[in-house]
Amino acid sequence: MQRRQERQGRRTGTIAVGSALGMTAVLAGCGLTGDSGDVTLRLVAADYGDSTANSSQKYWDQLVKEYENTHSGVQVEVSVYSWNDVDRKVKELVDAGKAPDMAQIGAYADYADAGLLYQADDLLSIRTQADFAAQFATAGQVKDVQYGMPFAASTRLLFYNKTLFKDAGLTAPKTWAQLAADAAALKERGVKYPYALPLGPEEAQAETMQWVLSGGGGYTDSFGTYALDSAENVDTFTWLKDDLVDKGLTGPVAPGKLNRAAAFSAFASGDVGMLNGHPSLMKIAEKKGVKFGMVPMPGVSGQTKYSMGVADWMTAFKQGGHAEQVGDFLDFVYSEKNVLAFSREYDLLPVTNSASEVMATADQDTDLKPFLQELPQSELYPVGKTSWSTVSAAVKKDIGKAVAPGANPSTVLSRLESTAAKEDNKQ
Template sequence: MVSALGMTAALGGCGSTGSSDVTLRLVAADYGDSAANSSKKYWDALAKDYESQHPDVKVEVSVYSWNDVDRKVKEMVDAGDAPDMAQIGAYADYAAAGKLYPVSDLLSIRTQADFLSQLSDAGAWKHTQYGVPFAASTRVLFYNRTLFTKAGITPPTTWDDLAADAEALKAKGVKYPYALPLGPEEAQAETMQWLLSGGNGGSGYTDDIGTYTIDSAANVSTFTWLRDELVGKDLTGPVAPGKLNRAAAFAAFADGDVGMLNGHPTLIQQATRKGVKFGMVPMPGRTGTARASMGVTDWMMGFRQHGHAAQIGDFLDFVYSEKNVLEFSRTYGLLPVTSSASNAMSGSDTGVDQALHPFLEQLPTSELYPVGKTSWAAVSAAVKQNIGQAVVPGGSPSGILSRLQATATAADSSSSS
């Protein structure tokens, strides 16, 4: 999200099958934060269920932390022994290298038609879908109800409201009136949410046809506002935004030290565990609710190397059944990527489902990173390292965004040559 939450690493068991059987190897990311809720438990149960119905297919699952899983898959591919399937953070490089099956070669038409369209569209490289969305999240504005009550304020709906609320929180001694994590952990996420809320044609990192527009006038205006109206007025807390990471901002919110910040679904559990009373509203825009929320999805893909297209497709049809998608989404507090599971969650007012409704409402109109561009990894890395400089007092938003635009243009040209 960067990708969601995985923390622990676990290896699936191995087994041999008869010569007439097929063994499918899946490498998956861990969304759990301890051995007790490792994704290994989910995949082991799902594989066992599938194998009971398909005795000629063995599914071996290896689960790794998000710190390791992309590298593990790359090592396997580079060694000439790709897994049959991988559930990781990006697909475009493998699609560009001709290593993946098109989704239409794998999934049934019914399964393909069930995906939320903007997520399927984001899985396309050169107009062919290779990435299958796996789990999704969006961002909303979290606010501390207790601190807001003490300051006598209500949740903001515009940037002016947000700045005024931050001033009121600062006056009450709140440590981080608005937490602005532009540090290297996940600055590309906070950046994109602000770009999408900028109005005046603010379009995130790219325009409607996929051309990078990082240094657009609207985006420069957005970061100038952040520099002057939040950071310059000391409304973002004691840590410079360029040094504040998302995990630290979330931890500070859970400790009751943050008035407002952009958050994804995992913050619900983190804040609830610490007893913080919070509310959630759509991200404010310049003159009203932001045009769109930022959406994030991770990816499933099928590798060509060992064949098995029919078996991979049949297994993935099973993975993406409404029952299995809902179970995963509820276990890890993430959003379903299929219409059937989304509708089921929207129609439920209990437990995890109800808590996820604010995020679910944003998903149909959310905008994702330009993940179909093989240049995105390099651009994302450059944003993480540099965007914090755009909001330092006396800094140059136009200068920083122009440098990032040059990096993006060069990476785009190199990846398409």
């Protein structure tokens, strides 16, 4: 802490910021390399916006403008890429021996296992580290050492179309049986997707995790070992197949072919009775005038105790050797004000306790509070496993087959478990 206070006291001045959206040439004219003692940090970040108007580049530009008022000797280039490209771009840079100083991406364990990342202890002040919500700090660990710094979070709730439910005389379900009964009633009234079950390759791992948690299972057991074919998971997918899919309650598109984006779009068009959604679905539906409600995910005998949580990660690569400067910048990034600003702009949940406490009582955050309430009991993907990226890809590719006509869910889940165990044994 003393080291950080000393270096902060030495700094006032400016930072130049570049982006993947065309700022490089401008920086070249402003003296990008700076004086002999200057340091240039390079950050690759993901874009959370859905248009140019709210691109994450604007967030980073504003953040750095504020940072430059009290710091000197450091320059920061920010390159923003879509989620379709950012992980691939970082991998290309790392493979080419040009790792960025920082990368805000979807996973970190492979890089940590290869010894390429700084530990959080090497970078952040004690105050910043202590402010991370406990489940995210733990999820950012590989072999009990934190390398992944949580950057943004989200949970899932069951969205339902209030108009469709009112017309059918229904109430929001609390159990699987009620969900199936509601879906059947909606089908009778001609609703296209009584329950939208997106098990297509876009984000099948999320829908899968939400359902297995609601059935008392998960991707791993209490010891952290993969358990995709557990009795609970088999029971969950058997119920999905028998009670929803085979009864025609999931719509005209096979779940294995239905992607999340298409399901969200159908909900916004008024064609979906129920589906699992994250906060961004609120704006999508509101823009189309759809009246919706949100409740915790139904479970076997009542509302699910554990919700699915998702976190994206900030990482810092050792290659550039600028631990002190990177740590100083990230302490600023994780200040309460900046975490709140980002979360509010993109309808995401804070990863720090201080920002979460503010959001829990602020009137402007009313829409996000139902998701925030789920956060303490949320469970995240097993991102600390270096095998997770392979396992996740396998789930995206094959889990839809578990509910296909004539399929045996147990067989599909056993095959996925074999893949997971094989990958885990490589470590």
